[in-house]
Amino acid sequence: MSDNESIPRVDLGILAKVPKWRFYSHLFPSKVGAKPAWLSLKPLPTVDNLKCGICSEVCIFLLQIYSPLIESDDSFHRTIFVFICRNPNCSLPNDSRNIVVLRSCLPRENRFYSYIPPDYDSETANRSAPSECYYQSLCALCGCVGQKKCGSCQRIYYCCKSHQVLDWKEGHKEECGVLQIGRNDNTIEEGAKSFETELTKSNFSVEELEKMAFSKSDRTFENFKKIVKVHPEQMIRYSRKGTPLWITDENQLNVDDVPNCQYCGSRRVFEFQIMPHLVYKLGLDSIGKSLDWGVISIFTCEKSCTDTSNNYLREFAYKQDVTN
Ligand SMILES: [Zn+2]
Ligand SMILES: [Zn+2]
Numbered sequence: 001m002s003d004n005e006s007i008p009r010v011d012l013g014i015l016a017k018v019p020k021w022r023f024y025s026h027l028f029p030s031k032v033g034a035k036p037a038w039l040s041l042k043p044l045p046t047v048d049n050l051k052c053g054i055c056s057e058v059c060i061f062l063l064q065i066y067s068p069l070i071e072s073d074d075s076f077h078r079t080i081f082v083f084i085c086r087n088p089n090c091s092l093p094n095d096s097r098n099i100v101v102l103r104s105c106l107p108r109e110n111r112f113y114s115y116i117p118p119d120y121d122s123e124t125a126n127r128s129a130p131s132e133c134y135y136q137s138l139c140a141l142c143g144c145v146g147q148k149k150c151g152s153c154q155r156i157y158y159c160c161k162s163h164q165v166l167d168w169k170e171g172h173k174e175e176c177g178v179l180q181i182g183r184n185d186n187t188i189e190e191g192a193k194s195f196e197t198e199l200t201k202s203n204f205s206v207e208e209l210e211k212m213a214f215s216k217s218d219r220t221f222e223n224f225k226k227i228v229k230v231h232p233e234q235m236i237r238y239s240r241k242g243t244p245l246w247i248t249d250e251n252q253l254n255v256d257d258v259p260n261c262q263y264c265g266s267r268r269v270f271e272f273q274i275m276p277h278l279v280y281k282l283g284l285d286s287i288g289k290s291l292d293w294g295v296i297s298i299f300t301c302e303k304s305c306t307d308t309s310n311n312y313l314r315e316f317a318y319k320q321d322v323t324n
């Protein structure tokens with residue numbers, strides 16, 4: 001997904017099922033669901049970096065978009081991660097405090113990945129991949145840093161008590177006894193009842209969208225529906241330095257109200273938006289109720305600044321809901 005100064009291009013993210021090995025971090029995936037494929041492998045964000053702004057529980061991974069800025073040495077590799085609170089009570093109209101957005105960037109020459117691009121087509125070539133688990137233990141539920149061991153099997157870790165409880169209910173209860181007898185760690189991976197879906201892209205120009213007619217009532221919503229109809233499978237609209245496709249006339253965010261980057265002070269620019277039907281398509285029961293949104297727009301530091309002591313920088317989300 002590239003950056004184009006002249007015409008803001010819109011790339012549409014659609015969902016495709018691909019083999020699990022394609023989600024290794026060193027293949028720089030864009031993906032939805034299951035656990036994050038971290039870009040910078042150490043240090044990872046702490047539990048405190050991932051807390052819901054409403055209930056303070058640890059948010060779980062929703063999706064990540066690999067969007068390198070080739071012209072910038074420090075952002076040769078660049079991934080935006082979006083996390084959301086599982087608690088449906090934290091999903092309030094036009095309130096994005098239950099969403100955490102993190103941006104990770106790496107130069108082409110870095111300590112984790114080869115300077116030479118990986119072989120994207122061969123599973124065998126990708127078997128011994130650098131992985132975040134070489135550096136730290138990860139929560140079996142959410143894939144974030146986890147330091148609390150399961151007391152019974154002593155084989156897996158959690159980031160917090162509530163993820164341990166959830167994972168117990170969602171399957172570790174059965175798995176735990178088996179792990180105690182001692183099976184290898186691959187079993188955990190294969191046994192995980194997770195879906196993983198790659199985001200691929202198709203694109204068309206904004207001019208094409210502008211040709212479409214408007215209607216009277218809620219002009220924005222009519223427009224939104226028309227645009228979505230053209231490519232109903234779109235889950236992500238990516239257009240760095242473009243504009244969000246608002247869903248309704250009300251509660252549109254004024255660009256001046258987007259807070260500047262908290263690290264370097266630069267303005268933040270629109271980067272992509274998550275479309276409302278993403279979750280319905282996935283049948284993501286566990287977080288489905290948390291996600292009855294309109295659209296979530298993600299704004300990121302225009303300079304894509306980096307900080308050597310922190311590889312996961314906070315960015316800004318804005319949720320616009322349709323309210324009656
Ligand atoms: Zn919450
Ligand atoms: Zn966790």
Ligand SMILES: [Zn+2]
Pocket residue numbers: 150151152153154155156172175176177179
């Ligand atoms: Zn256990």
Ligand SMILES: [Zn+2]
Pocket residue numbers: 261262263264265266301302303304305306
């Ligand atoms: Zn910045």
